[in-house]
Amino acid sequence: MRRNPQKTQSIAFFFLFLATFLVVLPVGLIVLVIIQKGLPAINWQFLSDIPRQGMRAGGIFPAIVGTLYLVSGAIIFALPIGLLAAVYLSEYSKDTLLTRMIKLAIVNLAGVPSVVYGLFGLALFVVFLKFGASILSGSLTLGIMILPIIITTSREALESVPYSFREVSLSLGASKWQTIRHIVLPNAIPGILTGTILGLGRAAGETAPILFTVAAFYLPRLPGSVFDQAMALPYHLYVISTQVPNVDEKTRYGTALVLLTLVLFMNLVAIVIRYQFRKKKKW
């Protein structure tokens, strides 16, 4: 049977379109439902007040602040370490069985369930290092959780800088570190930021890692130091959805909307920075 190229093309096109549509549809619906049900709850008091009447009224300000602290702490911890490790792995380490295994292990760590990180954080930071349930413990736990993402994406970004640039730099008598510092790193920044964005979103949204390490059920004041407990949006959402009876639906969806917006906003900042760097890219 002779195939009609026009026909096979439109069949292929149909399935490609269908697949894309099936991916976009649920995401769109989720966002739509959250906005529709959550928007009525959003007002100044909701964003700036502490929770009242057993979290059935008042606002979610402490949870917003808590999440911001935790995410910033996680990035401050994970970005430098992750980046340095990525530079070592992609530029300095020799290609041996051991380094290959390490690289593979790091990639696999990104897929470990977050509750495992939570237990690990509990054992190491809360109990063994005696940080207690605190912002420090929570940030470090989240940081360790996003390290594999940052290392893997940074490594890919570094390795995508053309080899010839390095050769040129070395041939001009620059040292290996100068080459990395002046040629490789500047050109890898957009890719590294992509990894940071992914890590940021994940750190902001996870509940399990903060469950045992930092999250307070109810804390009607702002944390005073890194050794304080804090409320956090994902955990707060979990609490008012399952642990506290008779919470308004709009309060729950409002909280979800705030979390979503927060992550989106942080991503937006990183995307703008990345765009600025991409513009400078000249090849």
Next chain:
Amino acid sequence: MVKFNIEGLHIWFGEVQAINNVRMDIQTREILSVIGPANSGKTTFLRMLNRLNELQAHFRMEGTVSFDKKNIRDMDLELLRKKVGMVFAMPMPLPLSIYDNVAYGARMHNIREKKKLDGLVEGALRQAYIWDEVKDRLSLSAFKLSGGQQQRLCIARTLAVGPEVILFDEPCSGLDPISTAKVEETMLKLKEQYAIVLVTNNVKQAARVGDRTAFFLSGELIEIDKTDKIFTAPKDKRTEDYISGKFG
């Protein structure tokens, strides 16, 4: 004056032998053309002179290469590469402005003074005969230049570091005939001050610019002599066959 002295050089990459027992001298104020078919080891030979081969995995060598009578393996790597510059086959600007491309090497060797850098950049661009074409747009990305201009920019970038030897690795293989002529003209001017080693696939180019010509085949140096001699009365049959186009 002898710049490079190469004795009993063997190079392997893993099990594959790339260079087999090569010995020769490279003089200052001359253009030494290195010709030979693909996989004859001429680029490997060139990259030996600034130790760029060592970046490759499974590189192994025997024999000695001396620069100014010092074994290059005992020399400071950065210093050697400062003195032995290289221009690559494809024009390969760094993703920087025209100015920063030329200033890059000097900056890496800790020259920071603006005035000094300005002087160096202008001098190098003039030496590479591209100053007039770029002087009004030094802050533009180097990728905005044409291929031929990019290659001359790369020559300027190499000169700005202050080398004593310049290695050209098929510098015209990606260029049109007019750009090629300009690069060749530049090389002829440069040989008044520098030692130049030119690896080329283009036998006619070797005949045009080379003072001496070396013919490589399968990693062996078959013949090295004055260019006229090589092209009129080669001693080896294989040299004659190659330059007359019987194989290659």
